[in-house]
Amino acid sequence: xxxxxxxSSQNEVDSIEEADKRSSCLTPTTTFEDVPKVFREPNINxxxxxxxxxxxYYPASIFQVHNECMNVWTHIFAVILxxxxxxxxxxxxxxxxxxxxxxxxxxILSSIILYLASSFAHCFQSKSEMFxxxxxxxxxxxxxxxGFGSVTVHFAYCMEEHLYQISWLKDMxxxxxxxLAVATCGCCTYAKYRYQRPYPRARxxxxxxxxxxxxxxxxxxxxxxxxxxxxxxxRCDDTISPHTKQxxxxxxxxxxxxxxxxxxxxxxxxDFIGHSHQFFHVCIMMTTFFQFDGVIRDxxxxxxxxxxxxxPTLWNTFGPVALVxxxxxxxxxxxxxxxxxxxxxxxx
Ligand SMILES: [Zn+2]
Numbered sequence: 046x047x048x049x050x051x052x053s054s055q056n057e058v059d060s061i062e063e064a065d066k067r068s069s070c071l072t073p074t075t076t077f078e079d080v081p082k083v084f085r086e087p088n089i090n091x092x093x094x095x096x097x098x099x100x101x102y103y104p105a106s107i108f109q110v111h112n113e114c115m116n117v118w119t120h121i122f123a124v125i126l127x128x129x130x131x132x133x134x135x136x137x138x139x140x141x142x143x144x145x146x147x148x149x150x151x152x153i154l155s156s157i158i159l160y161l162a163s164s165f166a167h168c169f170q171s172k173s174e175m176f177x178x179x180x181x182x183x184x185x186x187x188x189x190x191x192g193f194g195s196v197t198v199h200f201a202y203c204m205e206e207h208l209y210q211i212s213w214l215k216d217m218x219x220x221x222x223x224x225l226a227v228a229t230c231g232c233c234t235y236a237k238y239r240y241q242r243p244y245p246r247a248r249x250x251x252x253x254x255x256x257x258x259x260x261x262x263x264x265x266x267x268x269x270x271x272x273x274x275x276x277x278x279x280r281c282d283d284t285i286s287p288h289t290k291q292x293x294x295x296x297x298x299x300x301x302x303x304x305x306x307x308x309x310x311x312x313x314x315x316d317f318i319g320h321s322h323q324f325f326h327v328c329i330m331m332t333t334f335f336q337f338d339g340v341i342r343d344x345x346x347x348x349x350x351x352x353x354x355x356x357p358t359l360w361n362t363f364g365p366v367a368l369v370x371x372x373x374x375x376x377x378x379x380x381x382x383x384x385x386x387x388x389x390x391x392x393x
Contacts, residue, residue: 072098074111082242083174086112087305089320090313094171103169112316116167119326123160126330127153130337137341145352147362148201149344155194155366156333162187163326178384179377182234186373189230192259193369195336196222201357202343203266203288205273205280206350214265223365225262227372229255234380238387253303260295267291267339282346287339291332298328 072095077085080093092112094103107117131153138146166184170177200218209215232255240248267288274281300306301324308315315321 071105071109072102074109080171081174083177084171085242087243088308088312089316092316096171096173098172100172103172107168110317112320113167113171115318115320115323116326117164119323119330120160120164120167123326123330123333124157124164126334127157127160127337130334131157134337134341138344144357144359144362145201145348146344147357147359148197149340151362151366152194152198152340153337155191155197156337159187159191159333160330174388175385178237179381181237182230182377182380185230185233185237186370186377188233188256189226189259189373190366190370191333192229192256192263193223193226193366195263196226197362197366198337198340199263199266202340202347202351203270203284205266205269208266208269209354218262218265219365222259222262223369225255225259226369227376229259230373231255231376234376238380238384249303253299264292264295282342284339284342284346287335287342290335291339294328294332294335298325298332301325301328 074092074094076091077089077093080096084093084096089112092110094106094109094111094113107114107121131150134140134149134153138149140146140150162183166180170180172180196219200222204215204218233252236248236251239251270280271285271288271292273279274285301321305321308320
């Protein structure tokens, strides 16, 4: 009897210890001095999650106050927003039987993948140094893919006839867009691998140059529409307002991404809320929101124009998207191996 009692009290202690372990899964955050260099961010002093914690800690930590939680939540919100948009579009469009809607489906799915990849990266990047590199490579692949999704929708619905008649532009718009999307992922990934904290300016130049080339290319049809309206008064319809807002929000996102404002003026004061990366996330989310707001209007307004063009097929719509994704995965695998070797030689 005594033995049974001893056993049961031992079980009780074990289960209390287990419960303690579970309740302490939200390990307290720490300061920048206590985390490896790779996790540090300029002008952020506190709120760092501890690396090398069990797997469950990182998803659970989105309910904890730390310096990445707003970055995760802003893009979880963006996933919800864009999924809601997809559902509302699916009530207006026949995604199954109408091939002219497939570019829209590819574009909006690519934006959802971008936000999923970004939330995942910010959630898990503190797990280990190797995971930090892998997570941000996945984030960059999301950026490239979304860029290509934008190329696809802008080409399908926003390109005016006078641009479409320029044969080299019509023929090269999607292939060059695909190349620039993969190159963007490649430039960002290379810069992440090549440079160590504190990052030199060259790292941002690599990243921003890749994104700029892709953006300048993909936005041509939208800028053309806006300029034509403001300068020539041509086709000033209900698409101009969302297209203009899209451009403005993207410029704002570029400002926050490159300026490190406001934390550079108040180091340590924007650790949890008000950091430029959080503003950057919000601006990108608003860019996407207005982008698809404009594109759906183009889809409805310009239907008779693009129905004169070749009918999209599943192959020529989703094939290039899959190819871009595949090439990005190859990049990630190559650079992941390089990062592994780099970390190994650093630890030896
Ligand atoms: Zn981010």
